[in-house]
Amino acid sequence: MFARIRHIVDYRGSSRSLTRLRALLRSNEFYLIPLALVLGTATGAVVTLMAEIAQIAHVLIYGIPIDVRLSANTFVSPWAALIAPATGGLVLGIMEWSRRRMKISNAVDPIEANALRGGHLSMRDSVVVSSQTMISNGCGASVGLEAGYTQIGSGIASLLGRLLNLRRNDLRLIVGCGAAAAIAAAFGAPITGAFYACELIVGVYSVGSAAPILAASLAGALTAQWLGGAPYSLEVPRVGGVGxxxxxxxxxxxxxxxxxxxxxxxxxxxxxxxxxxxxxxxxxxxxxxxxxxxxxxxxxxxxxxxxxxxxxxxxxxxxxxxxxxxxxxxxxxxxxxxxxxxxxxxxxxxxxxxxxxxxxxxxxxxxxxxxxxxxxxxxxxxxxxxxxxxxxxxxxxxxxxxxxxxxxxxxxxxxxxxxxxxxxxxxxxxxxxxxxxxxxxxxxxxxxxxxxWLRNLTVERMMSSDIGKVPSTSTIAETRAEFALGSRPGVVVTNSAGEYVGLVMLPDLYSGDLDGIASDIQVIELARFTDVVLLPEMNVKTAMAVFDEAGAEMLAVVEAIDSRKVVGFLTESFARRRYVDEIDKATRGVLGALT
Missing domain, CATH: 1.10.3080.10 (Clc chloride channel)
Structure with missing residues (x-):
């Protein structure tokens, strides 16, 4: 009984501590630096372990000395050269066949994760990819381990960032820290690792991101050096002057x-x-x-x-x-x-x-x-x-x-x-x-x-479902009686089956030139954009391109490409405002501003 109570108290205490830590990290970017140091140290250790496993595989398979790299040998056994990569290939082939059989999606790499998913990486997929990289390199295939290094470093970072409920920009940054630490540990080059993260993983040089990325990079390089040296370190003879x-x-x-x-x-x-x-x-x-x-x-x-x-x-x-x-x-x-x-x-x-x-x-x-x-x-x-x-x-x-x-x-x-x-x-x-x-x-x-964020900001998320509809047989006068000027930007015209046939803007509907004939003219005569509609799955960039091409201020949203059922409408001004707001959010961190 007492043990159960103690467990509950410990759990609640750890939960409160985690909540306070999350709040601290979200309150000030400075606190990302200690997190980056921890992440860099862990990544440096994992990189060293992966390199050692691959080198041991080379020694056992090809019979080379432990202190000699596989590609530096003047000769390898022809049987080993043929059998080892083919056997490793068989293992990888079975793994890929199983993945497709079980309909598991392709693993996401750090670049794709930061570009499209806000830094979200599957730790399971990262472990699988890193293991496959070690199998490939260990059996002698002509590939490097650096893809596995950055994958596992970024995977650990993403897991840690999601556990701490980091904001989107901070999660992308911490994924960059994991990749920076991996490259720095691999080459023993912390500045290289930092710029690798900025140029290839985060995508921007940011004042706010410089300190965490460099901290992770330094921690990764120092950890690998302490554990036995960078796997890809290069000693270059002294270079003379350049004319x-x-x-x-x-x-x-x-x-x-x-x-x-x-x-x-x-x-x-x-x-x-x-x-x-x-x-x-x-x-x-x-x-x-x-x-x-x-x-x-x-x-x-x-x-x-x-x-x-x-x-x-x-x-x-x-x-x-x-x-x-x-x-x-x-x-x-x-x-x-x-x-x-x-x-x-x-x-x-x-x-x-x-x-x-x-x-x-x-x-x-x-x-x-x-x-x-x-x-x-x-x-x-x-x-x-x-x-x-x-x-x-x-x-x-x-x-x-x-x-x-x-x-x-x-x-x-x-x-x-x-x-x-x-x-x-x-x-x-x-x-x-x-x-x-x-x-x-x-x-x-x-x-x-x-x-x-651009792909997530779809027409479905932005559209209004408060649709003003009018049958195509209605007259202008009847439509005016139903929809007052200024009540909405426009109304959707539908046929007898309730399908979209056009759009009438209210300023056109209330044109003074129509006052004398409003009771005689059907509203369908004023319909515009009969063949131009938006789909719910379109993102904001695609929607704005449709607006620009049509020269429209408002467009109807239909259910599907083969359906004319109207589910909402979107105005060009609202779509453009949301687009600008999201760009501002996405770029606000470039100069280190807090969100």
Whole structure:
């Protein structure tokens, strides 16, 4: 009895504490900083654990030393290279087949969650995606773990934010903190992690969001460092000064990287169509066999390519060999993702970009030694610019180079190249790899900017159901007697079956030119917009486009596209006012204003 009472008291006490904590977090954004520190620490620990599990899988499967990365080996067993990815593919194929059989929806990634769902992420889906990423990377598929890192970090953040009942803007921010901590922990680069969150997850640079995101990023990086080091840390040799003559050559490299990035993203849909004819559980098996076959030629195609990148940074390589590795790695990445393996192209794009820069420098050295840039500077530029082309985030990639080299001159050059690449890709293609894959699924978002409120603000939510209806056979005089001037913007005209046939605005109805003939003219003669209506599911942006095209001040709302039953009406002025109000709410936090 006493134990039961104590349990009730403890529960009520914890509930009151949670309520006070929620109120505190909602009262001042400053209190998000301690929350971000806790989140960053937890994410850093999870990132380290995932990296260790993947490395142990590589050691056990491929028989490599524990301190050597899989892609850095000069040789792997052909049997292991073929069997391991195919077996991992079988596991993933069964999981995908089961998901479709049980009609479970696709997992939502952090960009989609922040753009469309106000930061809501399923923790179950995040665990599943992260597990699938570890299986993919652990068996040797040509994908990185960074997608799993950001997914689990953002998933933990979303769960914590929903538990604390954070507001929409704060929940989106805390999801960004989780992603920032994940990238910072992965690369040992807190500034890179912070800008990754701002550019790719939150979608804006905000004064109010800077402190929590940076706190989470620092906590994630320090935790990973304390637990054994960042999984994707890169040690770059000291880079010398950069001459002004190198700028032009490396800006050309930036344009080339942009073109290659677009080609890679365009090719992803082509590769997916090549696998589409196979049963869903067979696709990753075949993909694993193809990747394994490429790994027999060079193990550098396996996993993310971290070990290979570190190896290639410090070694002289023939131009032909570089071209072969670039081609095989790109094909391996596209095959892995198209066939159903889970993972990201973040690190793979850095690796391929670095080789692209090395190839570019080697070719220029043969053609015109006077114009040839320093190979290491070219590798860093290629790494960052191809990363921008595929992943996005010019500042993210620039600060990654800064944190790797501690060289401001090189970073300034890389930043210029990243901006050139970003402009090139945006103007020609308009997507990063993440948003391009969402585009292939039917979504139209191009960044993590919050547009979910726009989709939720539908005509059904805005319309008025106080409809003024009049039969089409009524005269103008009869309609005037029923509806006084100023009582409503207009009235709906219906036929004998009660279906919509037009709209009459009251100022038109009370025109002085009609006074002498009001009893002789039917109201249907004044009907406008007979073929222009709104549907309840239309969002406010679509509705305003209909208003603009029709030049209407008011439109009727019908039940469905194949139904003429009127369920309400909406005025253009009200829709526009609601749209402006929602934009104001969505952007109020950009300068740190409290909502």
């Amino acid at each position: 002004i003559e190198q700028y032009l050559a490396l800006l050309v490299l930036a344009l080339i990287a942009g073109g290659i990035g677009i080609a890679v993203m365009r090719s992803s849909s082509v590769f997916e169509r090549l696998f589409a004819w196979l049963p869903v559980w067979v696709r990753p098996i075949l993909g694993g066999l193809i990747v394994g076959g490429l790994a027999i030629i060079t193990p550098q195609v396996l996993a993310a390519g971290h070990g290979a990148m570190v190896l290639d940074l410090h070694h002289e390589m023939a131009i032909g060999l570089i071209a072969v590795i670039v081609g095989l790695k790109v094909v391996a990445c596209l095959v892995s993702l198209a066939s159903g393996f889970r993972g990201g192209l973040f690190f793979a794009s850095l690796f391929v970009g670095s080789l692209l820069g090395k190839f570019f420098a080697g070719v220029l050295l043969l053609v015109s030694p006077a114009l040839a840039p320093d190979p290491l500077v070219a590798m860093l530029t290629g790494m960052a610019t191809l990363g921008v082309a595929i992943v996005g985030g010019p500042l993210t990639m620039s600060f990654l180079v800064l944190e790797m080299t501690r060289n401001v001159d090189v970073t300034a050059l890389v930043l210029a190249g990243c901006i050139v690449t970003s402009i090139c890709v945006r103007s020609i293609f308009g997507h990063s790899f993440s948003t391009w894959r969402l585009h292939l699924r039917g979504e139209t978002i191009r960044s993590a900017n919050d547009v979910g």
